[in-house]
Amino acid sequence: MSQQKGFHVAVVGATGAVGQQMIQTLLKENFPISKLTLLSSARSAGKVVDVNGQEITIQEAKPESFEGVQIALFSAGGDVSKELAPEAVKRGAIVVDNTSAFRMDVDKPLVVPEVNEADLHEHNGIIANPNCSTIQMVVALEPIRQKFGLKKIIVSTYQAVSGAGATAVEELMDQTKSILAGETVEPKILPVKADKNHYQIAFNAIPQIDKFQENGYTYEEMKMINETKKIMHLPDLQVSATCVRLPVAVGHSESVYFEVETEGVSAQEIKALLKDAPGVVLQDDPENQVYPMPANCVGKNDVFVGRIRKDIDEDRGFHMWVVSDNLLKGAAWNSVQIAERLVELGLVK
Amino acid sequence: MSQQKGFHVAVVGATGAVGQQMIQTLLKENFPISKLTLLSSARSAGKVVDVNGQEITIQEAKPESFEGVQIALFSAGGDVSKELAPEAVKRGAIVVDNTSAFRMDVDKPLVVPEVNEADLHEHNGIIANPNCSTIQMVVALEPIRQKFGLKKIIVSTYQAVSGAGATAVEELMDQTKSILAGETVEPKILPVKADKNHYQIAFNAIPQIDKFQENGYTYEEMKMINETKKIMHLPDLQVSATCVRLPVAVGHSESVYFEVETEGVSAQEIKALLKDAPGVVLQDDPENQVYPMPANCVGKNDVFVGRIRKDIDEDRGFHMWVVSDNLLKGAAWNSVQIAERLVELGLVK
Structure with a gap:
């Protein structure tokens, strides 16, 4: 870790799948760090982590930390954020929170830098990082909204198990091995560790991510619906979502139908827009079978977009396929990117 | 095989994934067979198949067969059907064809018995069996159309590799083993054997099923669009589709958004309809995490429907999740079911 002039950064949840990616991303992006404090629950405290050749002992997260x-x-996790984020703010830190604890609070910005960086100025100490499946979708839609307006979104997701944590990835791999060996499996984690029933994910598809609300939608689906409206500043945008877990380790995919406000737009115009859009890599050449796939997005910060085509019946309707590494742009990279922007905007004290 | 009074039945493509299921389904359903002729390409001819304890030698399919x-x-395959189905008809047979060869021919009915059985009367010797992903969707939508009308469909599919044949299932399993063992893989079959490039399917999702048309849609997507309109007799129905291949062996899933004609319909009314609909099993109890999944549908003839909920913005819009065994209701069972109906309607000579 470089000792250049920089900031005292803390990572809370340093042993988790996203926390690990946050540390790696801070290093990869050469984030200016003067001191790195790694925090976790009491259970994981005491572990020693190698950060770029330097050993750092993980400490239990407390207000004084x-x-x-x-x-x-x-x-x-949301409970840790609710308890400790205000304590961090009280002590002068600015918090980038990757849980759902504060996302819909009216006084806390929910930020994807490519979409609503300006909202960072209105922070009250805490900036919320949106849900992984929301982030990649709004990165792809924002350039379209800017040019042609946006009226409606219908999204079906194809989500990787790493969104449910490192133990869910282990479950996928162990289960897959057992099934290939002809052994029976006893699911314990997916679809939702804290829910009543657990189902096989290997060679299967589970139409449940997070628990169900009373309206029949899951919390994951409602996150996509509500967060998209907040981030894009479009309270009247029509958004609906169906979220599905797949036997994929890393990389969320989304089949996105959207309607623009402008009439007569061509698929070619949408492609031209996305070709030069920030954070987007256009992979759209059907003749040569070029389109995004989760297996190809792992370890990359970008949002990959392809299969862009006009709806056959609806002049203002389009379809596209959006893929990104859910641990990076969906979590760690978006958080570090927010931190970078905060520094550049002079908002870090 | 029972020697009861019955019909002389031929299965063409008897060694394929669907052909094997057709033989099993004929037996399971006690289809009245007096003689069973198994036909295939020259390459597979000569193989001996055990059919319910009786050994039957597979013969090369020729006009005289x-x-x-x-x-x-x-x-x-479509080429075999184009060549030999007319030869079978010439010799007095009635053909149920599970390829795409005749599906959009105006003089050939495209039939899902639960939806348009009456079209069987207008056959000219050949009845087309629709594409697997189309069948399960229209079975779930027809009762809704009958009661509330149907205006629009937007579907995203989650399709099993067995739709691409038995060798594709082998590729999924072999690839999965290799990846778990840390070995590199060389994809050879999926997404489309006859296309230029082949991609990893294990732990991945591929947004291509069948080749691409010039309009940016795949043939699979256009099949869903065109076949749905034909089967439901709704030429003006708005249908759009995104078809995606998953690392699942058997069982197609579909995230279906649809708009009805009637205003003020509740999700509860849709559920009540589907509870008693022919060919449909309702699995919809979010509180107890009851919803359809491909791993649970294998070997069953039914179409499983769950996650039914009203769109949050569109009064006439609904979402549902539709799962079925793509080799059975999507192929073999629908074909045998058509044969059963032909017998019951007195259309077999």
Whole structure:
């Protein structure tokens, strides 16, 4: 870790799948760090992590842990954020929170830098990082909204198990091995660890991510619906979502139908827009079978978009296929990117 | 095989994934067979198949093979059907064809018994069996159309590799083993054997089924669009589709958005309709995490429907999740079911 002039950064949830990616991303992006504090639950505290050749001992996250911290990246579950993020703010830190704890609070910005960076100015100490499946979709839609307006979204997701944590990835791999060996499996984690029933994910598709609300939608689906409206500042945007878990380790895919406000737009115009859009890589050449796939997005910060085509019946309707690494742009990279923007905007004290 | 009074039935493509299921389904359903002729390409001819304890030698399919055949079930590829189905008809057989060869011919009915059985009366010797992903969707939508009308469909599919044949299932399993063992893989079959490039399917999702048309849609997507309109007799129905291949062996899933004509319909009314609909099993109890999944549908003839909920913005819009065994209701069972209906309607000579 470089000792250049920089900031005192804390990562809360440093042993989790996203926390690990946050540390890697801070290093990869050469984020200016003067001191790195790694925090976790009492259970994981004491572990020693190698960060770029330097051994750092993970400490139990407590209110006092944030003394002197300037930027705190939280990814240790909503309860930890609710308890400790205000303590970090009290001690002068600015918090980028990757849980759902504060996302819909009216006084806390929910930010995807490519879409609503300006909202960072209205932070009250805490900036929420949106849900992984929301982020990649709005990155692809924002350039379209800017040019042609946006009226309606219908999205069906194809989500990787790493969104449910490192133990869910282990479950996928162990289960797959067992099934190939002809052994019976006893699912314990997916679809939702804290829910009543658990189902096989290997060679299967589970139409449940997070628990169900009373309206028949899951919390994951409602996150996509509500967060998209907030991030894009479009309270009247029509959004609906169906979220499905797949036997894929890393990389969320989304089949997105959207309607623009402008009439007579061509698929070619949408492609031209996305070709030069920030954070987007256009992979759209059907003749040569070029389209995004989760297996190809792993480890990359970009949002990959392809299969762009006009609806056959609806002049203002289009379809596209959006893929991104859910641990990076969907979580760690978006959080670090927010931190980068905060620094560049002079918002870190 | 029972020697009861019955019909001389031929299965063309008897060694394929669907052909094998057709033989099993004929037996399971106690279809009245007096003689069973199994036909295939020259390459597979000579193989001996055990059919309910009786050994039957597979013969090379030729025009003369159909002498005396009353019902011929074809599933050996479009080219074989185009060449030999007319030969079978010439010799007095009625053909149920599971390829795409005749589906959009105006003089040939495209039939899903639960939807348009009456069209069987207008056959000219050949009845087309629709595409697997189309069948399960229209079975779920027809009761809704009858009661509330149907205006629009937007479907995203989650399709099993067995739709691409038995060798594709082998590729999925072999690839999965290799990846778990840390070995590199060389994809050879999926997404489309006859296309230029082949991609990893294990732990991945491929947004291509069948080749691409010039309009950016795949043939699979256009099949869903065109066949749905034909089967439901709704030429003005708005249908759009995105078809995606998953690392699942058997069982297609579909995220279906649809708009009805009637205003003010509730999700509860849709559920009540589907609870008693022919060929449909309702699995819809979010509180207890009851919804359809491909791993649970294998070997069953039914179409399983769940996750039924009203769109949050569109009064006439609904979402549902539709799962079925693509080799059974999507292929073999629908073909045998057509044959059963032909017998019951007195249309077999």
